Amino acid sequence: MPIKSIRKQLGLVRPYDIVLVILLMVFSFVPLSIFTWQQSQVSADSGVVAVISIDGKEVRRINLSDKDNAETFTLYPKKGQYNIIEVKDSKIRVKEDNSPDQIAVKTGWISKPGQTSVCLPHKLIIAIESSDPPVEDDDYDTITPM
Numbered sequence: 001m002p003i004k005s006i007r008k009q010l011g012l013v014r015p016y017d018i019v020l021v022i023l024l025m026v027f028s029f030v031p032l033s034i035f036t037w038q039q040s041q042v043s044a045d046s047g048v049v050a051v052i053s054i055d056g057k058e059v060r061r062i063n064l065s066d067k068d069n070a071e072t073f074t075l076y077p078k079k080g081q082y083n084i085i086e087v088k089d090s091k092i093r094v095k096e097d098n099s100p101d102q103i104a105v106k107t108g109w110i111s112k113p114g115q116t117s118v119c120l121p122h123k124l125i126i127a128i129e130s131s132d133p134p135v136e137d138d139d140y141d142t143i144t145p146m
Contacts, residue, residue, distance in 0.1 A: 039112070047131030048113060050092045052085065055123040064090045064111060064128070077122040085126070092126060094119060 052060040054077045063069070070088045072095065077083065083104070086095040091111040094104035097119055104119035110128055117126040 048090070048111065049129050049131045050087070050110075051127045051129055053125050053127070062087055062092065063131070064092065065131070066090075075124065077124055081122050083119060083122055083124050092128075093117065094124075094126065097122065097124075 048064040050062040050064050072086045075083045084096040086093055091109040093109045099119050099121040104117045107117040110117050113128050113130040115128045
């Protein structure tokens with residue numbers, strides 16, 4: 001009986017249905033290709049900066065483009081709280097903290113613009129930004145009403 005039901009189901013499929021499914025599968029990869037292309041536009045020569053902020057206030061800015069910067073330092077957001085930050089080989093991470101969930105520690109190394117490491121209990125955010133100003137071709141936004 002199962003073979004008959006499969007043949008019956010295949011009888012409902014039209015040739016254009018197969019084309020439509022293949023087109024939908026191909027178009028599903030368009031966002032990935034656009035994102036990959038945008039990331040490739042950030043050249044290796046462009047500057048990368050790690051911005052460390054606590055409770056919304058910037059406390060430190062570290063240039064990650066410098067390959068020789070290796071340092072470890074401790075930040076104290078509030079009494080009884082600490083975050084040990086490590087910078088090495090153009091990457092940065094929260095090496096250790098005393099928060100209960102350890103999410104920032106588990107995030108590990110970050111180095112590319114757009115990546116973040118967040119320790120919510122301590123209100124600490126490490127955000128990677130490009131230090132190069134954005135290229136402006138014209139005065140229009142990406143989405144402009146007609």
